[in-house]
Structures are given as C-alpha cells and as structure tokens.
Amino acid sequence: MHFRTRTAAVATVVALAAGAITAAAPATSVSRDGGATQARTVRDVITDADGTRHVRYDRTYAGLPVLGGDLIEHLAPSGALRSTDRATEGSIAVASTTPKVSGESAGSQAVRELSRAAGAEGKAVGRAQAQPQLVIDALHGAPRLAWQTTTTGQDSLGNPVSRTVLLDARTGEQIDAWDALETAAGDGQSLYSGTVPLQTTVSGSTNQLKDPTRGNTYTGDAANKTDLCFGSICFSRAPATLFTDADNHWGNGATTDRASAAVDAQYGTNVTWDYYKTVHGRNGIAGDGKGAYNRVHYGSNYNNAFWDDSCFCMTYGDGDGNVFGPLVALDVAGHEMSHGVTSRTAKLVYSGESGGLNEATSDIFGTLVEFYAGNANDPGDYLIGEEIVKPGFGKAALRFMDKPSKDTKSADCWSSSVGNLDVHYSSGVANHFAFLLAEGSGARVVGGVSYDSPTCNGSTVNGIGRDKLGKIWYRALTVYMTSGTTYAGARTATLKAATDLYGAGSTEYAAVAAAWSAVAVN
Template structure:
C-alpha cells in the first residue's frame, strides 16, 4: 500500500525595458468572493498590468535578465485591492524548476515585495546537454524499476524534458523525466527523475502519481443530495451547478497514460439512472461508489467556493470529473492534472475498501488546487507541505460537510481502512507518530522521509493551531496532542486555520517552500487577516514552535 499518494500553461508579449521579456499568460485565476455592493477592486487584467510594470522596474532585484521570460500562473486580489500575481519563469525558453515567484502590489498598483522560490542568479554557460535524451530516459526507467523492486513492470516508457533546475542549489541544466509503467495488476506506477544534464547524476526523484488513498445512497456518507442532468427519459450523474462535474465508471480498466505519456486512458462511462435515486449504499451496486465520489466533489467545490472564495479547483468555474472502479483491487486514489480528474480504486477488501471517502476526495482535489497555486514540489520538505496541505484542507472539507454519517475529525482515511491495515486511520493529525512512521516534530532529517510521513509536522501544527494541545474529545473522538517544547497551546478554531493556510498557500508559498518558509508564509497570512500581534498571529508562531519549527 503506497499510503494513498494523491496526484498529483498562450501568451502575449509586452513591451519591455531593462532587457526583460515579460509574458502574460491566459491562465486560470481564483474567483473572488461576491461583494454585497459594487466591487471597486482592481480587475485581474489590471493586476497583471501592474505586476508587469513592477517586473520591468524591479528586474534586477527579482533576478530577471534578458535571457528569461515570465508567465502568469495565478492572480489574487484582496478585498482592500492589494494584488498578488504569481509567475513561472523560463530561461532561454527552458522551464525553470524553482523559478516561480509572487509579486505583491499595493491597492494602487505600487510594488511592495516579492516571494521568490530561489534567489540564485541563473546564468548557464550552455543549454546544450552532454547527456542525450535517450540516456536520460534510460536512467529514469532504471530509477522507476528500482523504486518498484519485486514488481514486474510492463509498458515502461519515459519522456525527458530539458529544464533548468534552480530548486537544488546553484542552477544547472537538467533533464526532468517522467517514467511510467504498469504493475502486474495493470495499475499505473510513475516516477519523476531529475538528472544532471552534464554528468548524468541523479539530482532528485519522486512519485508522480500523488495518491492518498436527485439523491444517492453512498457507501460512507449515508443518503446525500445530488444535482444531476436530465437526458431524455433518464438522468446523468453530471452536476450543471458545479461546472458540469460528472462521475463515470472506469470498468476495471487502467491508464496506459501517466502525465504527458499516453497510449490509452481508462474510460469514464457516465453513470445514468432512470429515477434519479442512485446507489444502494452497498458495493453490490456500482453506482454506490459513484455517489460517494460525486458527493465528495460537491462538498469540496462548495468548501472552496463558500469558504475560500475559489470557483472550482482551477479557479475558473470548470468542473473536474471522477472515475470509480479503476483497476483491479486498486488500493489508491489519485488526482491527475493531465485529465483534470479524480480516480478511485475499489481497494483489496482486506486493507482498504473503496477509496471514495469524503476526506480522501477533499485531499486529492486539493492537490489540484496546490498545482494551480504554490505548486509545492513533491519532494523533501516542500513535498511534506504538499501532502499536509491536502490533509489539512481535505479535513476541513469533511468538517464543512457536517455529515452525521461521517462527522468531522482529525483522522485521515478512517472510513476506508480495514482491520488488515493495522491502524484505525491512514494518518492522525493530533499526534502523527501514532501511525508508526510520521514525524511529530521538525528535525534536520525530516525532509528525507516519504512525503506522507514528513507531512506530520505540518499536520500536527494545524491541529494545534485549530484545537490546542493536551487531551480532549471532539465529536466522540479522543485526542491528546503533545508539544515539542512542553508549551500549552490554546487553539483558534478550524475556520481561522483554513483561512490562514489557504492564504499562505495561494499568496506566499512557492514551489520550494520548506518548513521554515511555511512558518513565515502562515505568519504573513495571519498578519494580513488578523493583524500583527493579534492572538491569531501569536498562536501561529506558538504552534510552529510547538512542533520545533522556529
């Protein structure tokens, strides 16, 4: 069991000065909360224009040269008109891993500051690799096989892309290779491998499939309301009120397609029903799992829109889609950016049941939100923060749903685990080490852990920030959260936790943010929302210190 590891850009050129080519991209932007009166905030287009002017004026301090282009990834405009424009970067048209940054502007468009993933200047002697593309592909395939020892892989393929790696020290030319294959059951495996394009040395590697693990009778959430689409004399499990999100049956098939390497993709045969009453609440009816998946999508959409002001996963109002009954006894669920879809396995019945629980849905789709905003690299401490972001916000989706059949808690995946798994949940936020592998506190070696275990530091922080330390019972679940420094923490509540984490993710974090950077990002978010020196600000600082992030 891989611990439910969730999965996890056309432009116009502006005139430039100082030799910097500034490119704006027609990318997706988070929707803003509706105002009760006329909205006088700057528009997205105005924010982009202001940011473009700031890039020209501050090119040197931002480390931009004539060899580099930028493209807009996301735009946030606060209620007071403050603007935050997030950029990706290329160097001689090569993507720069770790080159992303966020420009912060005053309501009048004046430049305030920037958060940069790296401050190292990019200046390469050549962009011609000494290691050829086929050799990089072979090295990545070897790395994929090594990560899956004991498993005979089929249909293994690799696709290298030449990039500049600015994430791992001094910028260098590198191959980013996505290696993919199928295991003995036909389920997908994938690994992204960074290779030095001059020496062939492996720089880093990580799993590419980010996994976790009318009305309808669901497997886990009871009878739930569903918005569907009439079609002739029947109904489609497609929600026109949430971007036409729909759920389909993968019919036990799997993808021969991971990331951008595609042979074929498992189907998503749209579920239909004659009377608009879906499922039976048991696995005997294939529609029951579909009810859970659609309901999870609905609640995640509503949480982000109603609580965080984000209109859909991509911020553009477009719905994703779900595939259930994927593969054979597949013990995973994953979000895939390349199809903008969620995929759920049925589990093996011994360690996991169908992986369509509400917090799993919230977790996985949050990976989509992360990819559209901070794009935290799925490796090292930033990988742990990526996973923790999905745990934290996925948990808040569960609390938001307020479903009596699946009440809110700080347990991850408790509905899907079977006795054969050995624990009552995948992860425990109050004391992450209860799963036997996760870290309660930061140490210099935490970045060497699997990202699902290094996430424990941030999960523990989030629990302490919301609920505080010590023993307590919430919704019938007993918790007892310790602190590294013996301090006593009084929580500020789940709502404020969610507001602070989401703002930190979308405004301040970048692809290389580590735990120290997360402390700074969440303190900046708390200052923006509640003021410097506020109880909320001070509790954020205290909660990080309580998990040894200072």
C-alpha cells in the first residue's frame, strides 16, 4: 500500500485554479506556430537574494493546455535572459485541433481502463464517470492532439479509485495511463508522537483544532465516509467536521478517542509548515500563506492517505488494523503535503520517470520533516511509514531509502525500464540517491538505526548531510524541474542547484554527481 495524491484526478480543477492565480496578469507572450496561437502564463516566480528571477510558465496552443509545455526562464537582475529549461524541446505545432475520436468515446475507453486497472488489484469498480479534456500532448514524442480523461469511481467499500488516460484524439491510440490518486497543536496526546503542542482557536466556550498561526490549518472528522466524485467534480465530499474541545487537551493517545488521530494529523501539518518556512523560506504549501486542512477517519478500514489538489487537503484512512494502523504518522503528513508543494512548482507528471521523481520528492521531504521535528517518540529515520505498519505485515516499513529493493519491488539503480515501474517503486532510484548524498555509502548507524547502502557502480560515496540534501533538492524542484523531468534531467537540475548554492567546483557539486553515478544516472 502506498501514499497517493489526488492531483491528476482533478486536472481540470487544478488548471482552473492556476488560471485564477495568474488571471490578473496577461499572458506574457503570444506567438503563432503552425497557424495557431500559442500563449503562456506565469505559474510561479522565485527571486534569489541577488535579484535573479526564475519564472515558470504554463503554455497553451490554440487555447488548449499543452502537457509538457511548461518552461522556466532564468533572468539576470537586469532582466536579461540567462537560460531556459523546458519540459519538452521543439515546436508544439499539430496538424489539426479537431478530434476524430469523440469525447464520449474517449470517456468510455477511460472507464474501461479504470475497471481493468482496478481489477488487476483485485478491486471491483461500481459507478464511475469520466470527464475528457482536449490537450496537446508534447510529453510522449511528437506533439499530438489528445484527450486527457480522468475517471473516478468507488470500489465495493466505497473508497475512491481514479485513473487518468491519455488518448490520441485523431487515432484512438492509448498513449499513457496512470493512477490519478497519487498515492503518502493547547496540547494533544497523539497516536505516534507522544504529547505535542497545538495552536488552537477559541470560539465562544470551545476550542477549535484550527491553527491561526499557520494559515488557519485545521483538522476535521470525515466520519468514516467517502467522497462522491465524478471526474474532477465532487458532488458530495466526505465531511470534515471541525474538531472542538472544551479544555484544549486533545485525544488520549489511543484510537478509543477519535481526536487522537486528529492530533497526529494536525501536528504533522504544523511541523511540515514549519520545516518549509524555516528551512526553505516557503510560507505555506502553496507559498501564499494559506493553510491546507486534514480529514481523518476517512472511509471504512481505508489503508491509505492521499493529497487532493481540488480541496488542497490531506485525507487519512484508519487502516484495517492488520496491515496498517491509522495513517497519520509524521512522515506520512510530510509526504502528503510535499505532494502539494510539487503540484504548485514542478508539477511532475505522475507517470513514468517523472512520476517516480514526484513520489521520491515526497519521501525525501517527508523524511526531512521527521528529522526536523526532533520528536523522541518518532525520531527521524530513512524508513517510510514505519510507525503505521503493523508487526504482522512482515516488513519494518513501506519503503527503505538506503536500499530501496529491501521492499522486494523498488529499484536501487536506474535502467531504461525504470519508467515502466509503478511510481512508488521507480522512486527508489531517487530515494537511494538522497540517502547516499546525505549519509554516504556502506554500513552506518544513524539515530540508532542500522543502514547499509550499496552503490550500483562499486564506488564509495561520502555524504554531505541532510540539510544540504534538502536545500539542493528543494531548489532543483522549484527552480529547474519541469512536469516531464526524467532521472537524467533530475541529475542536471540538482547539479545546477548545487552550483547555485555552493559553486561549480564545490564539494557539494562533486557529491551530487557522485551520488547520481552511484545509482547509475550518468
């Protein structure tokens, strides 16, 4: 079981939200290509201390979103263009923007694909509905007109299932498909982190589990209900009834009090907020000072947690009590919220190598959040989800960053077939890189946990520490990575970030290069 994020599932909603952010500013450029109008709008701007700006754009062609059309311009303080990073190179022109395959046909095929994929996991899909959207696909070879269709349904337990299908709108060929659910303080007695401080809001004679110091982030009870969503439109969302308390002492440290899981979720949100703000200067997940929110007790024995862009929220199941306990551990919260950071920056497509990098980004930052917290009850480690895994599961954790293949499914080393793996397993290459960059290769003990990280080329790698790993990865994600970044592109992006932060001839630059080579990314 994996943590997942509902990003692609709400592609239309996300696109509308992005448009709303930049609607006040006109398109920065309009051009003609193949007789059609191209336009680009600013999604994000990063300004360095010296005035250097990194401007990220989304692009349209004949009014249609371009999948893989995003680019980043790096501008000198004077405004002069220094360089450009593009998700895809070359012209975006297509022969026609009139589909030969109908949207209804594309939707039907997407519903069948959802049923097929769910069936392969032993699930039966009940009601499902698709919402096709015409796009220009520039990520999979020569640009072509495509239907991007996200289909959402419910399984027999009422839990959400969703899949995004990319279909050639002229020939009907299926181009790609991927899971659309990306799968990750008075005081409170939590399930996993002990007694923790909580900032709350007083409302009359009660206290609300809402933090006014962190953008009004709050936690609500989903009452073990699920969402009713069709495509990117949710007609009925599981309630997030705000937790309240009379004495401002929340939970009892056990599942017998529904507020205990809420304490974990709120605490995880708080620590993740603080990590990004203190370490990276990011004010909130979207960088706008606004808090996300949590829904706990979602579904029936739901063995998962996910990030949902449409509500900008985290959702946590209670687990089935056999494989998982409630999925509200600290590194899970950091993982899920980091999906939100990715959705507002590089927007890594949740498929192929970019999907693996998306998942790895959340694993890396979820781990760094756990170390940042310094919580004695849940100390930092390079194990993903170790707190939520029940002893009978047969594993100490969901994923292992020092040697990802210990889960029997993840890749330690890059190969040309890595992009064909599920994104939770192709992420192993970047997770392995991150461990090597932070801690180095070979046997070692970190925080009382023993690790033994091999290299794919027989080299010895010397680590540069977690802080530098985090700074390099964050800058690469927010300044250089694009929606279609591959592992080779991630090597380039992190080397650029290391150059910016420490210099081209620095020990840190050399360590980044060595760590990537050690996982066979050259």
